[in-house]
Amino acid sequence: MTLVQQIKATSLSALQTLYPDASFDISQIAVNQTKPEFSGHYTVVLFPFVKSLRCKPNELGEKLGEYLVQHTSLFDAHQTVSGFLNLSIKDSVFTNFLLNHFNDTCYGTAAKNDTRVMVEYSSPNTNKPLHFGHLRNNFLGFAVSNILKADGQQVVMANLVNDRGIHICKSMVAWQQFGNGATPESTGIKGDHLVGDYYVRFNDEYKKQIAALVADGKEQAVAEKEAPIMQAAQNMLRDWEKGDEKVRELWSKMNGWVYTGFDKTYARLGISFDKYYYESETYLLGKKIVEEGLERGVLFKKVDGSVWVDLTDEGLDQKLLLRGDGTSVYITQDLGTAKLKYEEYKLDQSIYVIADEQNYHMQVLQLIMKKLGEPAWQGIRHLSYGMVELPSGKMKSREGTVVDADDMIDEMIALAKEQTEAAGKTEGFSAEELQALYEMIGIGALKFYLLRVEPKKKMIFDPKESIDLHGYTATFIQYAHARICSILRREDLPLMPDTSHFQSFSLTEELTKSEGKLLLALEQFPEMMKAAAVEYSPSVLCNYAFSLAQLFNSFYDDHPIAKAATEEKKNLRLMIIVMTAQVLRHAMKLLGIRLPEKM
């Protein structure tokens, strides 16, 4: 049990003992960390009780505080200030905590449970490379998956690849017409970029053809339909759906290039998946459950034969599910895939990491599943995240300001190199070690910058600011970690106090303020993990890791470790920094960020 939980529990039983006639609930007890200007570590808010108990807040505080100090072994002092009961934790509570956990690599990880959850993320299209906006999705999905695993849940990381459709045919047609057999090997261009180039080429050509037709006197809308290259793409899509061998072969070949490219990018980002779904295999799903819904009268048919769902009772409108010709629409296959996932993995939770422009779509998806009586509906959760914008405007391919993900990664690594060299910190590394370090710093900075903001908020990515390795960044945390490792490398200090030493370990001196603050923060790690898991919010861990690094830096500045007054103090401080490094590594690992031992 964490300290906060213990404080709540002991306060509850204390209140029940002191006021046997009243009834209390644990949810009424608010425990906060005590503000620095008051003495104490944790604060119980008294106002919620004064009304029913008909007493003055400060009287209650004195009574409760006195009881807690007398009857528990947690506290050594209490002080009531205007309705707040400030409690001081005994030093021995902290030192016992430290002895129990300082070298525990599982500290913060919850026991395994049976909750089965799928996190679908990344989900790229195979007609172009990943762009910068995708990075937030990838980092979020990966971090949330790790956080839920650490919370003890059984997690499947899934990637639903959008590998078919008119947009895929566009790049295929352009490659056929203009590619002259170009391959990633023959051109030296990464596969996803090569295919993306032909997608761009298609659109250029399409615009030209429209302009030519309009110049011939055609209406704009007619020209858009009749442009030969667009017709070629549509024919190709029909051939693809018929299973035309040549088209399928080209499709497999070009998608293969893209996957090779994506795999490289994922590897650099340190991101992986347990399960791939391909839209080419799922796009026909969903029709069946729609037809069943129609039979049961949950859905209705219009005169043209199209099938609809009426969501007006839910405050929405009517949604098309099957066209008059029986073909499905986008949401139909999502219904089918949701059911498939649920049945394949017996999911309790199915999390979709998708940008907030899909909020409406996801809401509709869940509502329809519910209406259709599909049990999967309950577990559907949209982890919606806001767009990443540039200071100059939105990052969308249409507007020409698109920033490529691979380029961004290269840029970050280059900047890490530049800054490290400028700071003169390259000594003692081999060339390979330096390259690995630059990747760790550059990609770490990028990940942290995108994860530190609460997912649902849109954010501005300022390249200039993101390369600033000072401040609220991964680099700051990495640096703190490297400093700790540097101390632990010293030969005149025992790397790790051995356990036999602990037996006789006694702490006669009081903890200093810095020591206490750092220990308090370390003790809060499990709470933070839980909060991050409950809120699906890696930003909680970003905040936590950063404040831990800050506390360490202050502690480090205040206290010499090698020259501590006593051996006990020296060992205590060593244990504190060993544990600090441990927790920093753990928290950051869940975010997908590694910490160097030297930098």
Next chain:
RNA sequence: GGCUUCGUAGUACAAUGGAUAGUAUAAGAGUUUCCGAAGCUCCAGAUCCAGGUUCGAUUCCUGGCGAAGCCA
């Protein structure tokens, strides 16, 4: 037009309904005979507006204003 989300120092972000609203940057002042100064210390600066609920509102509710997204 309808629905959803967001409005906090110059800027970028925090704050289960709780104390004098935190942190980082940029601006100002210090700090290296002593374990890594990519550090630390000090100093300034903000809740869009108007109501309501509450002992207490950045947080919850209503109405404006502003921004983004989605649906027709």
